[in-house]
Amino acid sequence: MHIAPLWLLVALQATVSAASMVVEIVAGRMLAPYVGMSLYTWTSVIAVVLAGFSAGHWWGGRLADRPGTNPMAATGWALAAAALTTALAGFALRAAAGPVLTALPQPVWGITALTFAAFFLPSLFAGIPAPLLTQVSLSGPSRQGQALGAMFASGAIGAILGTLLAGFVFISWLGSLWTLATVTGVYIGGAALCFVLAKRLAKLQAATLLGLAVLAIATSLSPGPCKIESRYFCLQSVDISADPAHTTRAMVIDHMVHGISAEDAPDVMFTDHAAMLDALARLRAPTANPSSFLIGGGNYALPRAFAFRGRTDITVAEIDPAVTLLAASDFWFDPTTTQVLDMDARRALLINDTRYDIIVGDAFTDTAVPQHLVTLEFFQLIKARLSPEGSYLMNVIDYADRMKAVGSLVATLREVFPVVEVWSEARRPAQGERVVMVIAAGVAETAANSFVVPAPDRTTFAALGPAFVDQIAAAGLRLTDDYAPIDRLVGPRD
Structure with a gap:
């Protein structure tokens, strides 16, 4: 039954x-x-x-x-x-x-x-x-x-x-x-x-x-x-002020800090990657008021600094609107100074043929750049959206004794741009240390091979030697939409 x-x-x-x-x-x-x-x-x-x-x-x-x-x-x-x-x-x-x-x-x-x-x-x-x-x-x-x-x-x-x-x-x-x-x-x-x-x-x-x-x-x-749980991320705003009179906050996306800002220091970067991106964007700008396109907003420290210095043509592609809202509420970002696109950066660049003097790549999922933003096809799109003297700046993380991810990115970028530089803090990293670097690509070399900026303490950053960059690029993979194993190249370590 x-x-x-x-x-x-x-x-x-x-x-x-x-x-x-x-x-x-x-x-x-x-x-x-x-x-x-x-x-x-x-x-x-x-x-x-x-x-x-x-x-x-x-x-x-x-x-x-x-x-x-x-x-x-x-x-x-x-x-x-x-x-x-x-x-x-x-x-x-x-x-x-x-x-x-x-x-x-x-x-x-x-x-x-x-x-x-x-x-x-x-x-x-x-x-x-x-x-x-x-x-x-x-x-x-x-x-x-x-x-x-x-x-x-x-x-x-x-x-x-x-x-x-x-x-x-x-x-x-x-x-x-x-x-x-x-x-x-x-x-x-x-x-x-x-x-x-x-x-x-x-x-x-x-x-x-x-x-x-x-x-x-x-x-x-x-x-x-989570303070905020959006469609994409777990978001937190953490007060890290050393002095209550000078409010400083960190934006944590999932489990990583994606930006630090101080209320009374809009033009000071508090992380190495932001300090390098900011300085290189100034050094490589072809005009006094360059147009810029930022891939990923984070806590919007860079567009805030750009606007503070008088730049008027700033566009940010941030896929998560909640990130932008948190930057405005907790990180002193003024949305009226920037055009914010609530979409994936690759799609934003694909559907709009505007050209920019500076394009900044600062999007991450965990410690790796999203796969579709590291390929030859994407870099070709970047080149098509840059002005003739424009530059592409890209934040990347890799292990100092391995450099597989950076080498692959350099090798792939060299198929599109005649000049590709790798920048990092001017010091010898510890064995196995995970290092933050910025890749600069364009038609000309940066006017200086080193610079000193607050990050927040005054820090010296320098371009890696051409011979070393050639060496890591020779061992790199060609990254394409069909094959771009960036997660494996970045880590984890064995």
Whole structure:
């Protein structure tokens, strides 16, 4: 005798599948404040979640074959466990982050272990219902092939729906913690339905589900690491003032500082990369009031400094409007001084044929420049959008004893620009140190081979020797839209 109609089993399986995929997407967002949003983060999330699903399917199959098992009651308890572990995922992540990342400083292992600590169990318990519900569907009056096909299809359709809801609705409108609370509520509702169908909704089950609902609300109200959670990033504004009379703040995007500004020093850069970009933009400017296009806004320290010095033609392509709003509210950026485009920089340059004297590349996902902004095709687009005497300045991070990323960028840029320079702080880096550099590309060399600017202390920066640049470029890869492994070239270290 069948326990439930096929349509209800199909709907339940689709709902569980959708909820589990929402958790997978949220996992990447929740990990970002601790380990960044990189290729390694998403690889770990997908691998851990799939491992959880696989273990859950195996466990559910064992339960389905166990004599005396009520499959709907077992599904109810599995969903209750999924609700519990989902509600606690945020707590597990915060508790595990410090110990795991300290014990496993190597990024790949650290990210994988942290993902496992927070998101393996929710995936495992969400994987248990599929074989149990399939067993029930096969016991009904429908043809077994039809029932089996419907259950497989419902899992796939639910996964698609969950992915779309997570990316386009839940995270954007609810944030990570409330999204997890919503998924917890879905699991609680599914568990209650299963207990009713199994005729097992007694006081114990009801009390368990009520307790899980209270826990879901409590966890959603707990403070998270983000001041602002946008469609793209976890954003924070951190006061780092040494003197309360001179306010200084850092903008943290995901887990990295992307800019520092002081209220009363609009023309002083507080990071090496910003100091080099600012100085080189002045040294290489072909006119007294050059037009500039900035790829990525960050805390808008550069456009703020440009405007302070009287520049009137400033354009910034910042894909995340929340970053611009935070720069205006917390970092003294005046939006009326700059044309801000809320779109990807490559698209912005592609659809508009305006030419600029200076184009500045300062966009990062974790420690690497986004892949589509490091290719030959993109650099050709940059060249087409520069004035005849214009320059392209690009911020890049690499390891001093490896230089694979910088070498590949130089090699690729040299196919487009006759002059390519690499700048860094004028000192010998420590063995294995991660170094911030700026690449300058154009038709002429910079007028000086070194300069001293406040960063915020007075710091000397210099161009690397041509012979050394030739050496690292010779070992570099040609980066194209078809092949640009910038994440691997930058790191992590072995």
